[in-house]
Each structure stands twice: as structure tokens, then as C-alpha cells.
Amino acid sequence: MLHTTGALASVDCRSFRYPPVPTMSASDCLVTEMPDVLLAALERADDAIIIVDSARRITHFNAGAERIWKLARAEVLGRDAELLTLKCLHADPIAEFRDEISLTRHDGSRIRTAISLSSVANGGVTHHVVFARDVTTEAERRARIALLDTVSDQTNRAVLITDTELDIRYTNAAFTSLFGYSAAEAEGRRATDLLAGRHTNRKALTRIGRRLIRGGPGGEAEVLIYTRDGEEIWVAARIDAFRDRKGRVKHIFALLEDITETRQLRSLQQLIMGALADEVPIGEIADRLCRRVEQIAPDVVCSLLHVDAAGLIHPLGGPSLPDDYSRALDGVAIGPDVGSCGSAAFHGEPVLATDLDTDPRWQRYKAMPLAIGLHACWSTPVKAKDGRVIATFAFYYREPRAPSNWHRRIVEACVNLGAFAIERKEARAEIARLAYHDILTGLPNRAQLRDLITTAIDACPTGSHVALAFLDVDHFKDVNDTLGHAAGDELLVQLAQRLRDQIGPEDMLGRLGGDEFVILLPQRNAESAERVAAGITEALAAPLKLGSKLMPMSASIxxxxxxxxxxxxxxLMQQADAAMYMAKQAGRSTHRLFSAEMNLLAEQRLALIAALRRAIAEGALSLSYQPQIRSCDGAIHGVEALARWHDAVLGDVSPAKFIPLAEECGLIEQIGLWSVREACRQLANWRRAGLSIPSVSVNLSPINFRNVTLAARLKDILAEYELPPNALMLEITEGAFMQDGAAALETMNAIRELGVGLAVDDFGTGHSSLSRLVHLPIRELKIDRSFMRDIENDAGALAIATAVVRVGQGLGMTVVAEGVETEGQRRTLAELGCDVVQGFLYAPALPPVAFERWVVEHSAGQARAMLGRFDIASVDRGAAKRSA
Incomplete structure (x- = not known):
């Protein structure tokens, strides 16, 4: 089809002949004299061609014009050009014109039209030729392109379009912002030359490009590329192609997202957290961290060193460093001139050595790193929350240089992650120590003692012996009852020290719990073991000093x-225990060697079990109640119900004796349910009598939680005494959810759903994982009384108590401290934010009647204190009014 826009600008119509149009005058010769071939060409042109004479009458109107204006030529020819609504024809004189306009057609519709107006002279008469083309579709396409360009510039992802030779044809504003190249600087340059660098994975990009050229789908890749300033950026590149109708690639399109922080740095965090959750050893965690860092920063060699409490360096991670180099670092003391790491740990500040060969801090240590091609080192100290330097994180470089911004961002993330991992390691080591060591004395506990005894038995040579001594402090309960638990704890600590002094270096001392100790004596026969026991009895004859008092003491062995x-x-353990009971019966402060005659002891234990069964059946057990006081206002938070047993023959039997016995003989579940029922009955009586007791806490054994019907039984008991579920709190030890964990957790969830509270008793003395605690339906944490000892002066005890309070606060739990006996302890706990305290400071465990009197006196004291505060406030207000 012939395109004629502007083609008649120089035509002289005098050379053409064309039959005249009857309605036209002689002045219209431009049309009438046109040859047939030219007229036919104008008629078949795609564009609209209109000729207007000097009188502004339309003398030619081709088929293209009919299509654009939607007018038949018969309606147009000879009429005024105003019919065409072209403003360019209204001017006087009519001038040359070329523009794109919005044209309103005869039927009211609008189109976008490209208009070109030219003038043609014919025998002194000027004709005007209008060329018009419908560009509506093209205009809409341009508008869409402009809109897409605007949108592209608004996105935070960089857009890059190249031809098949990878020469850049388009970039958006985000590209400029991310890489520093303007569109003008980028266009025409090869994309790989502009962005790729030393450590860019060109193969990954090439594979995608080849696949696209072969007609395959696009793909994604994570690559390290470089900015105009040479800084490294990790991007996620989504690459695809624009193809023509035949499927041939015309352009390659890449959408680039900066994942430096969102994915690469986050991957470090996910690596550490995942490894910690999987209980991966700290050395393996450090190696994984270093490997991952070296993947995202290929130009570095990474190292993580631990700094112990003595200031000695120990390699944790550095898989790309030779083993002999890491071994050479082990045990080196930190100092001001000990390379980059030792100096950074000593000063607590980052240390950069851009050239190991000349840096004065490296002169004693440079030979080995230089030999393996390392020429620079940047080390950053890793600090614990208390400010201690616990590690260093180092980048080695293969050429003298300083770290890039990307390296600084990596180190910033890794220092925090390293601190978290190492502190977690230290915390777990402490938890492991607590799991196998007695908190009060630091001695091996029951769990570790069994391992030690088993090891000693397995290693016992033929013909040799292993002696085992059980030691129980005489009248220890009297010390607790008269002087308080703090004094009792101090006695046990001093006793442990005296026992250490009486045993040999190969012997082992441990604490079973309470006032019971075990001494393992490898390679000792009966005579040698009895000499040790006699020496202990003699050593304990001298009284202990507890505060200002001298306390006589003895033990049965x-x-x-x-x-x-x-x-x-x-x-072996049962016999030693039986022999210890024989020493008690022999008058205490002595020892006994087990003999066959001591089988009588077993009979006595059976008798004790029988007595306990009778006591349960006859209701001889009782509950005493110890108040729990809110730290914020001194009000009663609740009471703890504690089982007591007084036997007509045996006298007062300690719970430390009959509770383990009940567990051994299968009576503990019965005692637990009895305790809940009796505590609820007493609480209901108190409430009916007008005593405001918010709730009662009852201790249950882990065995109780193995019973899937426990929640239903509790519901029945609460209904029987018309108590709401929140009036009852069940105290459990960590063993309740460590043993038979799944069954216990199911029971605990059912209890919590019922509305009954759950408290972890003696928290911190077991070996449960904090991650387990997060998923348990626990409402209260109880700090064990052993942490109260010297909490005002012992930084370790204070730190542990602080940690428990913070754990409770973080998990939204109420924290209760047991064994509070002094005002100083109470004040310290209040400053820590501990919610509730209980202990001898307020009251011991009291029988119901005595507890009722205590509640009345406490309430009266609270009222007097409140009234006193009111009176003081009134006086202050009166004084203020008088002064005004």
C-alpha cells in the first residue's frame, strides 16, 4: 500500500489531466488535471489525503479519509473544510503544520491522529494538502510503555534489558540506585563487563543464557556482583527472554533483587539458630558459620577463636585454615601485640592489619600465615552481655587490603551470632554442670554418683575392692527448724569441706540430696574404709561456726x-543405706559396716512402709500451709500445702524420708490426690469463714502426671468443694516433663485447659531445656531455696536468680522465690522484679489453725500500714494547704 504523507509538497498539477468534477469550478485544476495513475495511487493510500482549495472547500477526499472521519466523500466534496474540525485549516493564512492531535469525528468518537499540512501552488492558486493517519493504537502503546517505564522506575528491584549479545538496552531507576550507573552510562555496555567481577559466578549466568537461546525457560540465580565503586552485592537474578512470533530471542530481561541482608545475612542467622536447635556442638557450629561466610564473601578466609576466662585463645572454627596453624593458636595468651585476634581480645576493639609482613603486632606470628598466602587480617572482638570478650571473629585476606563494606556488614552480623552461640554454649555447660553437680556444695549429685560408682566397679581389678559409704547428718532437721534453711545450707557447705579434707585424691565425694552424702572409696577394703569413716567422725566432733553461733554436729555412716x-x-547402695540406718539406731555419730544381720533393716523398711500405708488409710497425714507474699504490696498471693506425718511410734517423719519411700512402694499417687482433696477442702472452709486466700499450691509427683485421668479427677474435686479452677495450683518438678515427656505434656495441657495452674518447683536445679519450657503450659516458676543463700553477696547466686526472673518475665509467668529468710533477700528479689516470695521471713509451714491466726495478724498489719500511709498523706495535704 502506498504511503504518501508529505509526498505532494512539490507537485505541479499543470502537467496532469483529470476529468473535471461537475460541482467544482475551474480553480480546482489540482485535482481535475491529475493523471489517472496518480489519482488511483492517492485513492489506495493507507493514509487519509484531503485537498482543500484556497476558498477552504474540500476538493479531494480519498478512501483513507473516509475511514478516519467516517464520512462518505459525497458528503464532503465541495463543502467547507470546517466540516473536518481541523483547527490548522482555520488559521488565516493557513501555514505549514505537522503534529499529533486528538480528532473528534462526525459521529462524536475520538481518535488520535497524526496530521501533516502542506501547500501546493497551481497557476497562482494555492491548494492545501492534508495527510492524516490514525495513530490511536500506537499512541495507546506509547502511553502503556510510558506507564510501564514509570512503574519500572518506582519498583525497588533493578530492571536490566539487553540484546542477545548482552549489550544493555534499558535500565530503570532502581538499577541506578543499586549499582551507581545512570541509564546513559549503562546503555550500550556489555552487562557482564559492567557488573561481573572476580568472584561473580559467571557459569550460573551462562547456563541460563544458553538455555534461553536454545528456546528453554528462564531461570533464577544468586550471584555476587559489583557496583560502580567496586562494592560487592549479592543479588537474586530472575532472567528470561522477550521473543518474536517465531520464538527467536530478541532481548534478555533480568530482574535483580538485592538479597545481601534479606537472604544472605539472614542465612547466617538461620544457620546458627538451626544448629543450636539441633544441639550441634559449638565447634561444628563455628565451622559451619565460617564455611557459609566464605561462600558469600569468597575473597576471605574466616576464623572464630574462643577466649577463656584465663585470657587464653582456643580455636573454635576455621575450616579453611591449616590444622597446624589452628593448633599453634591453641593456648596462646591474649595481649597488646599478639597478632590481630590476641590484640583485639586484649583491647576489646577491632584490630586491622592490612599487611602482616610489616604490622608490628604480627612480627612474632607472621611466618606461618605468610607461608600459606595470607597477607592481611581483620579481627573483631565478640563480647558477652556483661562486656567480657569471649571470642574473636577474624577475616584473613590473600593480599594486603582493608575490609569492604560488605565484609563489615557480615562481621556485624556474625559477631552478634557468635556471641549468642558461645553464651548458649556456656549456659549449656553450666546447665550440664548443674545436672550432674549439687548446686549448694558443687559435689557430684545422685545422677553422676551412679556413673562414678559404675565406672569404679567396672575398673575394679580382681582381688580388689570398692567401698561405698553413706553419710547422713544427725538431727539436721533441728538446724533447719530452729535456725532456718540458710543456716542449714551453710552447715552442709562446711560439712562438705570437712569431708573433702578427710578423703584421698582417688576418693570421690557426692551429695545425694538433703543431708545425705556418699563417699566412693576405690581400692579400699573394709578395714581401710572404716578408718576413713572413723576419721570423718572425729573431724566432725569439732563444732561448726554458723554466723555467731557454734553448732555441734555429727553424722551416721x-x-x-x-x-x-x-x-x-x-x-551396694542399698546395703550402705541400710548400714547407715544401723549407725543411727546405734546412737548416731558412728559408722557401721553392712553385714548379713543387717537384713533386719530391710524388715524395718517394710515396717515403715506398712506404717505409711496405715497413716494414709487412717488419715494420719496432715497438711501444713506456708504463705506466699506478693513483693509489690505484701498481700497474700496464695499458700503452699506441705504434707506432714507424725507417727505415734516413729514421731515426726520427714517428708524427705517418707515421700521417696512412697514413690518406691507405689503410694505417692494416692498421697498426691489426697493432698489435693484436703487442700481444696481446707481452702473452701477458709473462704466460707471469710479468710481471703487466693489459691492453694499442692506438690505432685511425676508419677501423678502419668495418669491420663488426672485432669478429670481434679475437675471432680473442685466441683465437690465449689472452687473455681484458678484456686488450685499444682507444683511439679522438672522431672515431671523430662520423664515420660509426651504423656506428661498431654496431661499438663488437659489440666491447663481445665483452668488449674501449673508451677515448676525448684526451677534451675534440674537439667531441662529452656526450649522445652517455652512449649509447656506453665503459669509459675519457683526459684529453688538453694539460690537464696548469699544472694546478697554471691554474684553467681544473684546471676542465676536474675536469669530465672528474666526467663519468667519473658514467658509471661509469675516467679516465686522459696526459702526467703531475711529482709535483705526480700529486698534484693524485689529489685530483680521477682513477683512473689515465701519463706521463714514471713512464716514457716503452719497447721491450719496456726495459719488462720497468722493470716489475721498479717491482714491487721497490712491494714495498720495502709492507715499509717493514709495518715501521713493527710498530714502532707494539710500542710500543703496551710502553706498555700
């Missing part, structure tokens, strides 16, 4: 012998 008397660990 029972000894058993492997393999003469027992051939397994359980029998």
Missing part, C-alpha cells in the same frame, strides 16, 4: 563393700 557384700551397684 554406713559402709558396704564390692564384691564381698554386693555384686551390683543397686545392692
Amino acid at each position: 554406713g559402709i558396704s563393700l564390692y564384691p564381698d557384700l554386693a555384686t551390683d551397684i543397686d545392692t
Whole structure:
């Protein structure tokens, strides 16, 4: 089809002949004299061609014009050009014109039209030729392109379009912002030359490009590329192609997202958190961290060193460093001139050595790193929350240089992650120590003692012996009852020290719990073991000093012998325990060696079990109640119900004795349910009598939580005494959810759903994971009384108590401190934010009647204190009014 826009600008119509149009005058010769071939060409042109004479009458109107104006030529020819609504024809004189206009057609519709107006002279008469083309579709396409360009510039992802030779044809504003190149600087340059660098994974990009050229789909890649200033940026590149109708690639399109922080740095965090959750050893965690860092920063060699409490360096991670280099660092003391890491740890500030060969801090240590091609080192100290330097995180470089901004961002993230991981390691080491060591004395506890005894038995040579001594402090309960638990704890600490002084370096001392100790004596026969026991009895004859008081003390010791008397660990321990009871019966402050005659002890234990069964059946057990006081206002938070047993023959039997016995003989579940029922009955009576007791706490054994019907039983008891569920709190030890964890957790969830509260008793003395605690339906944490000892002066005890309070606060739990006996302890706990305290400071465990009197006196004291504060406030207000 012929395109004629502007083609008649120089036509002289005098050379053409064309039959005249009857309605036209002689002045219209431009049309009438046109040859047929030219007229036919104008008629078949795609564009509209209109000729207007000097009188502004339309003398030619081709088929293209009919299509654009939607007018038949018969309606147009000879009429005034005003019919065409072209303003360019209204001017006087009519001038040359070329523009794109919005044209309103005869039927009212509007189109976008490209208009060109030219003038043609014919025998002194001027004709005007209008060329018009419908560009509506093209204009809409341009508008869409402009809109897309605007949108592209608004996105935070960089857009890059190249031709098949990878020469850049388009970039958006985000590209400029991210890489520093303007559109003018980028266009025409090869994309790889502009962005790729030393460590860019060109192969990944090439694979995608080849796949696109072969007609395959696009793809994604994570690559390290470089800005105009040479800084590294990790991007996620989504690459695809624009194809023509035949499927041939015309342009390559890349959408680039900066993942330096959102994905690469976050991957470091996910790596550390995942490894910690999987209980991966700290050395392996450090190696994984270093490997990942070296993936996202290929130009560095990474190292993580631990700094112990003595200021000695120990390699944790550095998989790309030679083993002999890491071994050479182990045990080096930090100092001001000990390379980059030792200096950074010493000063607590980052240390950069851009050239190891000349840096004065490296002169004693440079030979080995230089030999393996490392020429620069940047080390940053890793600090614990208390400000201690616990590690260093270092980048080694293969050429003298300083770190880039990307490296600084990595280190900033890794220092925090390293601190978290190492502090977690230290915390877990402390938890492990607590799991196998007694908190009060630091001695091996029951769990570790069994391992130690088993090891000693397994290592016992033929013909040799292993002696085991059980030691129980005489009249220890009297110390607690008269002087308080703090004094009792101090006695046990001093006792442990005296026992250490009486045993040999190969012997082992441990604490079973309460006032019971075990002494393991490898390679000792009966005579040697009895000499040790006699020495202990003599050493304990001197009184202990508890505060300002001298406290006489003694202990009863029972000894058993492997393999003469027992051939397994359980029998050995049972026999030593039985011999200790015989020493008690012999008048205390002595020792006994187990003999066959001591089988009587087993009979006595059976008798004790029978007495306990009768006590349960006859209701001889009772509950005493110890108040729990809110720290914020001194009000009663609740009471703890504690089981007591007084036997007509045996006298007062300590819970430390009959509770383990009940667990052994299967009575503990019965005692637990009885305790709940009795505590609820007493609470209901108090409430009916007008005593405001918010709730009662009852201790249950882990065995109780193995019973799937426990929640239903509790619901029935609460209904029986018309108590709401929140009036009852069940105290459990960490063992309740460590043993039979799934069944116990199911029962605990059912109890919590019922509305009954759950408290973890003696928190911190077990070996449960904090991650387990997060998923348990616990309402209260109880700090064990052992942490109260010297909490005002012992930084360790204060730190542990602080940690428990923070854990409770973070998990939205109420924190209760047991064993509070002094005002100083109460004040310290209040400053820590501990919610509730209980202990001898307020009251011991009291029988119901005595507890009722205590509640009345406490309430009266609270009222007097409140009234006193009111009176003081009134006086202050009166004085203020008078002064005004």
C-alpha cells in the first residue's frame, strides 16, 4: 500500500489531466488535471489525503479519509473544510503544520491522529494538502510503555534489558540506585563487563543464557556482583527472554533483587539458630558459620577463636585454615601485640592489619600465615552481655587490603551470632554442670554418683575392692527448724569441706540430696574404709561456726563393700543405706559396716512402709500451709500445702524420708490426690469463714502426671468443694516433663485447659531445656531455696536468680522465690522484679489453725500500714494547704 504523507509538497498539477468534477469550478485544476495513475495511487493510500482549495472547500477526499472521519466523500466534496474540525485549516493564512492531535469525528468518537499540512501552488492558486493517519493504537502503546517505564522506575528491584549479545538496552531507576550507573552510562555496555567481577559466578549466568537461546525457560540465580565503586552485592537474578512470533530471542530481561541482608545475612542467622536447635556442638557450629561466610564473601578466609576466662585463645572454627596453624593458636595468651585476634581480645576493639609482613603486632606470628598466602587480617572482638570478650571473629585476606563494606556488614552480623552461640554454649555447660553437680556444695549429685560408682566397679581389678559409704547428718532437721534453711545450707557447705579434707585424691565425694552424702572409696577394703569413716567422725566432733553461733554436729555412716557384700551397684547402695540406718539406731555419730544381720533393716523398711500405708488409710497425714507474699504490696498471693506425718511410734517423719519411700512402694499417687482433696477442702472452709486466700499450691509427683485421668479427677474435686479452677495450683518438678515427656505434656495441657495452674518447683536445679519450657503450659516458676543463700553477696547466686526472673518475665509467668529468710533477700528479689516470695521471713509451714491466726495478724498489719500511709498523706495535704 502506498504511503504518501508529505509526498505532494512539490507537485505541479499543470502537467496532469483529470476529468473535471461537475460541482467544482475551474480553480480546482489540482485535482481535475491529475493523471489517472496518480489519482488511483492517492485513492489506495493507507493514509487519509484531503485537498482543500484556497476558498477552504474540500476538493479531494480519498478512501483513507473516509475511514478516519467516517464520512462518505459525497458528503464532503465541495463543502467547507470546517466540516473536518481541523483547527490548522482555520488559521488565516493557513501555514505549514505537522503534529499529533486528538480528532473528534462526525459521529462524536475520538481518535488520535497524526496530521501533516502542506501547500501546493497551481497557476497562482494555492491548494492545501492534508495527510492524516490514525495513530490511536500506537499512541495507546506509547502511553502503556510510558506507564510501564514509570512503574519500572518506582519498583525497588533493578530492571536490566539487553540484546542477545548482552549489550544493555534499558535500565530503570532502581538499577541506578543499586549499582551507581545512570541509564546513559549503562546503555550500550556489555552487562557482564559492567557488573561481573572476580568472584561473580559467571557459569550460573551462562547456563541460563544458553538455555534461553536454545528456546528453554528462564531461570533464577544468586550471584555476587559489583557496583560502580567496586562494592560487592549479592543479588537474586530472575532472567528470561522477550521473543518474536517465531520464538527467536530478541532481548534478555533480568530482574535483580538485592538479597545481601534479606537472604544472605539472614542465612547466617538461620544457620546458627538451626544448629543450636539441633544441639550441634559449638565447634561444628563455628565451622559451619565460617564455611557459609566464605561462600558469600569468597575473597576471605574466616576464623572464630574462643577466649577463656584465663585470657587464653582456643580455636573454635576455621575450616579453611591449616590444622597446624589452628593448633599453634591453641593456648596462646591474649595481649597488646599478639597478632590481630590476641590484640583485639586484649583491647576489646577491632584490630586491622592490612599487611602482616610489616604490622608490628604480627612480627612474632607472621611466618606461618605468610607461608600459606595470607597477607592481611581483620579481627573483631565478640563480647558477652556483661562486656567480657569471649571470642574473636577474624577475616584473613590473600593480599594486603582493608575490609569492604560488605565484609563489615557480615562481621556485624556474625559477631552478634557468635556471641549468642558461645553464651548458649556456656549456659549449656553450666546447665550440664548443674545436672550432674549439687548446686549448694558443687559435689557430684545422685545422677553422676551412679556413673562414678559404675565406672569404679567396672575398673575394679580382681582381688580388689570398692567401698561405698553413706553419710547422713544427725538431727539436721533441728538446724533447719530452729535456725532456718540458710543456716542449714551453710552447715552442709562446711560439712562438705570437712569431708573433702578427710578423703584421698582417688576418693570421690557426692551429695545425694538433703543431708545425705556418699563417699566412693576405690581400692579400699573394709578395714581401710572404716578408718576413713572413723576419721570423718572425729573431724566432725569439732563444732561448726554458723554466723555467731557454734553448732555441734555429727553424722551416721554406713559402709558396704564390692564384691564381698554386693555384686551390683543397686545392692551396694542399698546395703550402705541400710548400714547407715544401723549407725543411727546405734546412737548416731558412728559408722557401721553392712553385714548379713543387717537384713533386719530391710524388715524395718517394710515396717515403715506398712506404717505409711496405715497413716494414709487412717488419715494420719496432715497438711501444713506456708504463705506466699506478693513483693509489690505484701498481700497474700496464695499458700503452699506441705504434707506432714507424725507417727505415734516413729514421731515426726520427714517428708524427705517418707515421700521417696512412697514413690518406691507405689503410694505417692494416692498421697498426691489426697493432698489435693484436703487442700481444696481446707481452702473452701477458709473462704466460707471469710479468710481471703487466693489459691492453694499442692506438690505432685511425676508419677501423678502419668495418669491420663488426672485432669478429670481434679475437675471432680473442685466441683465437690465449689472452687473455681484458678484456686488450685499444682507444683511439679522438672522431672515431671523430662520423664515420660509426651504423656506428661498431654496431661499438663488437659489440666491447663481445665483452668488449674501449673508451677515448676525448684526451677534451675534440674537439667531441662529452656526450649522445652517455652512449649509447656506453665503459669509459675519457683526459684529453688538453694539460690537464696548469699544472694546478697554471691554474684553467681544473684546471676542465676536474675536469669530465672528474666526467663519468667519473658514467658509471661509469675516467679516465686522459696526459702526467703531475711529482709535483705526480700529486698534484693524485689529489685530483680521477682513477683512473689515465701519463706521463714514471713512464716514457716503452719497447721491450719496456726495459719488462720497468722493470716489475721498479717491482714491487721497490712491494714495498720495502709492507715499509717493514709495518715501521713493527710498530714502532707494539710500542710500543703496551710502553706498555700
